Amino acid sequence: MLMSHTDRAARLHYMANGFRVLSPGDHVVCATSGARIPLDLLRYWSVARQEAYASAAIASEALRPQ
Template sequence: MMNRMDSGGEAKLRYLDGDFEIVRPGAFVRCVVTGESIAIDALRYWSVDRQEPYVDAAAALKRELECHPELTRGR
């Protein structure tokens, strides 16, 4: 089994439902919203459809609303 942190650089992942597959080993990925590094072992939020990682739930929601502005109508 491959260690999720085989390399100290940025990893490339394929995001799946409830898990992810390591395409290129590394220690972290970057949040698409904030640009912050996310340690692979701390990664909890991502989009399967957009194949993007997020640092936290707030970043994931922000990105969802950016991609689907119709969700904010009527506020």
């Protein structure tokens, strides 16, 4: 039986130049906006915080020093 990972959030380990899939799925959730990000469109994340972001603007805002 084939397992479908459609409509299931993946668990990832974010690294400096990519990420490793810890638990399969088809998307991750933006840490700030809550938007679903398909894995093939994932471009922005924080290695230190292990969080994904939906856009460069959201990532910049989230990582801006307080």
